[in-house]
Amino acid sequence: MTPVVAVIAAGAMGSAVGRRLVENGVTVLTSLAGRSAATEQRARAAGMTPVADEALAAADILLSILPPAEAEGLAERLSALFATAPAKPLFVDCNAICPDTVLRIGAVVAASGTPFLDAGIIGPPPTAGGKGPSFYVSGPDAARLLSLAPFGLEIRPMDGPLGAASALKMSYAGITKGLTALAAAMMLAATRAGAADALRQELAASQPQLLAWFTRQLPSMYPKAYRWVAEMEEIAAFVGADPAARTMFEGAAALYERLAEDFRAEQRETGALSGFLGQ
Amino acid sequence: MTPVVAVIAAGAMGSAVGRRLVENGVTVLTSLAGRSAATEQRARAAGMTPVADEALAAADILLSILPPAEAEGLAERLSALFATAPAKPLFVDCNAICPDTVLRIGAVVAASGTPFLDAGIIGPPPTAGGKGPSFYVSGPDAARLLSLAPFGLEIRPMDGPLGAASALKMSYAGITKGLTALAAAMMLAATRAGAADALRQELAASQPQLLAWFTRQLPSMYPKAYRWVAEMEEIAAFVGADPAARTMFEGAAALYERLAEDFRAEQRETGALSGFLGQ
Secondary structure, eight states, X not given: OOOEEEEEOOSHHHHHHHHHHHHTTOEEEEOOTTOOHHHHHHHHHTTXXXXXXXXXXXXXXXEEOOOGGGHHHHHHHHHHHHTTOSSOOEEEEOSSOOHHHHHHHHHHHHHTTOOEEEEEEESSOOOTTSOOOEEEEXXXXXXXXXXXXXXXXXXXXXXXXXXXXXXXXXXXXXXXXHHHHHHHHHHHHHHHTTOHHHHHHHHHHHOHHHHXXXXXXXXXXXXXXXXXXXXXXXXXXXXXXXXXXXXXXXXXXXXXXXXXXXXHTTOHHHHHXXXXXXX | OOXXXXXXXXXXXXXXXXXXXXXXXXXXXXXXXXXXXXHHHHHHXXXXXXXXXXXXXXXXXXXXXXXXXXXXXXXXXXXXXXXXXXXXXXXXXXXXXXXXXXXXXXXXXHHTTOOEEEEEEESSOOOXXXXXXXXXXXXXXXXXXXXXXXXXXXXXXXXXXXXHHHHHHHHHHHHHHHHHHHHHHHHHHHHHTTOHHHHHHHHHHHOHHHHHHHHHHHHHHGGGHHHHHHHHXXXXXXXXXXXXXXXXXXXXXXXXHHHHXXXXXXXXXXXXXXXXXXX
């Protein structure tokens, strides 16, 4: 039986996930309420079906895939609608948020009588012919999301409680996006100090794998930096019991905030980073 | 002409550099003033010759290789002695300190009439048969240190002014030791959240090169964490024009301070890290 799936929103990840499901015969609903023209275009290009928010209740499964700062607002808005709906979808929060935020969202969703699961997406958006990211899932009956596995998504139920999937996502993103922040900070510092060429040459000689990783990861960071600000703040909250780590991620959030602003405006620092990497 | 070289102190790096020079026929002086019994033992095992501080003035070249927090104190102490000495060595500060600290130390040393160069050591200590680290050197007539190249050291004069070698060292160490701090923080956070196994498996699947890097670097970090506290503080000062990056390295300094204390005492967190890596 092919489920009806709602994917909100049709951002870079959401639209690619939507397209993958559509290609596998799934009807994919989405909401365009409050979204940009670019999002609407991505949704239509992916074959997703825009509907009024009220109609989302008719989906079997709803995947919330948003910039992390918007996750809680969407859950509150839809829960208010679903509370009086005759049928309710399985609400799966797939956002890069810390377990405490997941539990808060889960409580709001559950209060409307809507079943809730926590998911963490690891890996880049699905591409044509490519494998696509892993959806780690946690919570009571996490295996329910395996119903999407036949439709082109990699679903990995976890044993842990609600929040375990987000804990994994936070830990993983803390390493990868934290490293991207560190590398950007030090390339910029080296450039300011006139040591950029020497640093690139020394990395090429003694850390070629790291330099190759930076060369792949940094250029794709610039347009995503604005989303990563809230993600770094969620990771800072996730490591809250460790004040030293929290400070590191508060710094990373501030760095991405500046780089996002730079990318939007004059592109001086992102230009310097591209220059460092010869791109 | 074989130079007489003073190396202070006979720590892990200093004693290995001393041994390499001794093996190449160089007389290597050192000072044991205020150093531990372990340092004295390392110095003698390396074939270094302990002398009174006053006798250090007779060396042709003096390499200051210390935990970064001690660099300035040594320079002040020796400059006071050298001021009245008939001959003075070329004083080379090889410590992981920021360019501003280098310039401050350089001013103290120069005031005593002692010539001064800035160096940054990148890479692990020389081992028997191994290549050894690179000594990047900057400052007026940086090429003078090439006189050590025939005696087993890799010397790389830079074009930049005094401080350029340390800027490179700060940038490089900010990436490598910053990444080690990030990885440690997230492995510990994942362990607290019960997500350690899932994180290790996901890293093995999607970031095998990073996981291999962590597996090499983390275990050798525990005994060095105490030295890295001041090094992270120097890097925080180095990136001072970038408040976001400064915050990241203040966090890294605090993390290494805690890990160093843990390693000295109960080893709970360093034990957790070793457990994560299966070691």
